[in-house]
Amino acid sequence: MESESVTTPFGRRPMSLALLLKQRRGEAMAAGTTRNKWKLFRSVCEARAGLGVTDRALTVLDALLSFYPEDELSSEKGLVVFPSNTQLSLRARGMAAATLRRHLAVLVEAGLISRKDSPNGKRYVRRGRAGGIDEAYGFSLAPLLARAIEIEAMAASIAVDRQMLRAMKERLTICRRDIAKLIAAAAEEAVPGEWERVASLFHALLQRIPKAATLENLPPLLEELETIRLGIINTLESHEKTQIASSNESQSERHIQNSNPESLSESEPALERTQEARRDQPAVGQESHKQGRRGDGRQEVRADARLDSARLKSFSLATVLRACPDIAGYGPGGTVANGRDLMAAAMVVRTMLGVSASAYEEAMAMMGPENTAIVMACILERAEQINSPGGYLRDLTRRARMGEFALGPMLMALLRLKGRSSGGIDA
Template identity: 55%
Template sequence: MEPQYVSTPFGRRSMTLGMLANQESASKVDPDASVDKWKIFRALCEAKDRIGVSDRALAVLNALLTFYPKNEIAEVNGFVVFPSNAQLSLRTHGMAGTTLRRNLAMLVEAGLIIRRDSPNGKRFARRNGEGGLGEAYGFSLAPLLTRAGEIEAQAAQVVADRLEWKRLRERLTLCRRDIAKLIEIALVEEIAGEWTEMQKHFNLVIASLPRRPSAAEMENLLEDLEGFRALVVKTLETKTKTGKTDANDSQNGRHIHNSNPHLISELEPSFETKQGAKPAEEPQPRREPPKSFPLAMVLQACPEIVAYGPGGGISSWRDLMSAAVIVRSTLGVSPSAYQEACDVMGPENAASVIACILERGGHINSAGGYLRDLTRRAERGEFSLGPMLMALLRANGPMARNTG
């Protein structure tokens, strides 16, 4: 049985409050509790950085465990091991005495072992009348039992963090590959767009990633890159659809050239009245509103609109659309102009355009006229939100922070 009392260190080694707390905690041992010494040691190896011990200190602890007579650390088996420094040096493959003492002190400070020093500082044990061990002086392994749950939880968290890091790394690798190959095919096929600029910024963003990034760093970069990938994909889809539409119109002979397309809507009513033509009476169906870009990308490109959201923040598309209504009024955009933009572009894209106009407010003379012009161009398939967002991302988004 290990005596339940405070043990102060021998010689010039001083007592600390941490050592006192560790001894008090170790004294509260459940008599029926036990832990496999090698299982808890493996958990310690996983959680060593969180516990605050080095590889060398764990090598010393491993040597101490080899002197424990049983596999199960339990009160019935005693807690104290008492090898000499010479024996410990042999079992740590010839570790020098000064290094051995330093790592023993580290184990004590980390609260993994407790010194049970004899009056003269020697390590030994006395036999009791029944032939078993009585009082023993050396190092108590009781903290490994009392802290087993904590150590195993720390080890499990380390394993979970490592798996999460690996998962993020895989997602980041796939995202990087997707962007690189999509930009490459756009350049090879000579698809219209700012592909060279996109490639430059993509390379700068990747170059900013540390050699061994943390999970938080990868998560932040992954959010930026996934938004960037969505922009690349959407731009490619828009250009592909536009190309197919132009090809079909050319084949079917329906392409109409007009040097002033803005006057079509003004001329059509008088033409209908005079000619009474049926095609004019049946308006052409509008294009399907394009899909919206990721909300995170819009907010990165247009941070000013966040202040107009409910409670001074935007966390959903509903919040952005509410903010756009307020900004629309502030910019002097009429309700009818904004409603028409919503009908043509879709409410999410219309709100995104309002956010872009707010961001570029100093460069736009008439926000209402500018929005109506963009709406007419979108209705004809001549306007895409992607390039506008890309330009603002270069000025305000993560790419600007990385290049700066």
């Protein structure tokens, strides 16, 4: 839909080429485009940093949306709202007139709204004989609707980055705790090693952790900390194995000495020593069992780490896109080039299919962000056959928790339906 004429600003506000381009872009959208205005507003709030708007400007946008009579913004209907300054100020939490004008200008500059000024600069509506709106002058919400896909993709990308950063911070916290306690345990049990040097290196790394952590500055530090932790665990396990081997060797030597007939006489004291030696053997076994249990604790930690790593393993992006080509259209710029794009597209699809945030977060906690994004791609591919995408995702999460669900069969079934050969699976 394109406007038939250019709307120039009223009064002293100048016209510019940038303003003209924003008007054209805001009014050029696909026919039938609709969005729930409050869901779209939440996406704008999520993508606030990328759009270059302030929280006060969002308050004004919230007030403008409240004047639109329906919940669904539609390209087939008028998108101009025409509140008076007094009413707009009241719905903007009593914002002063000068402040209101400043933040309206911010929204126009950000390309979220446009002005449609009347000949005298007033905001009003002209109705026909049937009561319908023939012409309205005020603020147009068309740019907001026209940029809906862009805004939703931006919000999804920011949400994915925030999720990844939060997971990285959690890993960093656990790694710091593990290193500190393992060093303390090694010192308490007098395990041979250069623990002072390790502790000094550990504290030096802690000093390098930035206050403002990002996805760019945190991964190298986390990798160094995990290397230190792995080195400590290997040293402790080597010590445990040496201790267990030494205990077993001592037990075997005592058994040989006590079973040697030449070392025993027929006197009663010798028999007592033999019985004492036999009573000592279970004690040695128990000590070995205790040491084994201490080793099992560390083995469990490593097993958990291996489990977490296995949970992140998934299918190659090429395989996913062959099985679920529809997801590509929801990525940033209409393409999915990597895993982060896939997760961002899945967040957009989640909103579009009406899957609740709680159901999606529960799935990510169980299956991981990457696998959950692949599941959403599969659900999108079969959207016409699924009555409740949110309920279906919850059921898959429950089955995954019980060990009854795997991604492989789902993807392979979609590949077979499309008549394509399967392949590109990452072990």
